[in-house]
Amino acid sequence: MRYGKQLLVLAALLATIGAATQASAASVHRSMTNRNVSIETIVQFGNDVQPVMIEENSRINIARVIQIGGTGTVDATIIQNGVRNYANVIQMGGTTNAAVGQSGLSNTADITQIGNSTNALLLQIGDMNTGAVRQFGRFNWLAIFQFGR
Template structure:
């Protein structure tokens, strides 16, 4: 019973966050923050967007170690994120809130980790991992949820 109350509290907190984002971004254009550090050994990219007019995000990384994070709060609009990683170790994290959320993650390497959270009316995720150690976690909160996960060993 306690577990059920904890889940309800978390759902209420997410609903409050959605309401706050939706009302605060109604009249504002999208804003973005991009941080990028890249060299042949390590590539780290982070994109943060908020607003109804969020532009699609595409990150492509080809270093030995790749780390990508996308955070999008689209209000009632659509948010799209695509991450492509080729390296020895790949880590992708996507957090999306919007009317429609779309995420596509492709990873090729020895160790691949993807963590995707989507909140919206329609949530869509495609996750493709090729490597010896693949880990994928997807959480979708919406009315219409679509998910495809493909994991292949080398």
């Protein structure tokens, strides 16, 4: 389990490298968290979309990120530690970067990327892992790591 946490930190680090600092044109952020359930939704659109970092540590974790950017870079990182984890990322931009790290009994991740260059990293540690990645671009990179407990 020690290696799982190190891999989650690595996933977060890779996604935040080269993150833009410009203000987003429009953004909506909704969240609800307690020790049993954590739900977080972030929607951003415009030419200068901010990088997104979500970390959830409840028993049930649900994260959704929708980023519609211009020709620049779009970044999202989701880290979830719980019994049941669900992550959904939808990105459009010149370069799209998504990193999802999940540790729990049941992990589900769904990533959709549209851009000139699309990059995704998916790490799942648990007994029931489900991952789907769709990339539409000229230059696509994807790494999926799924480990049982």
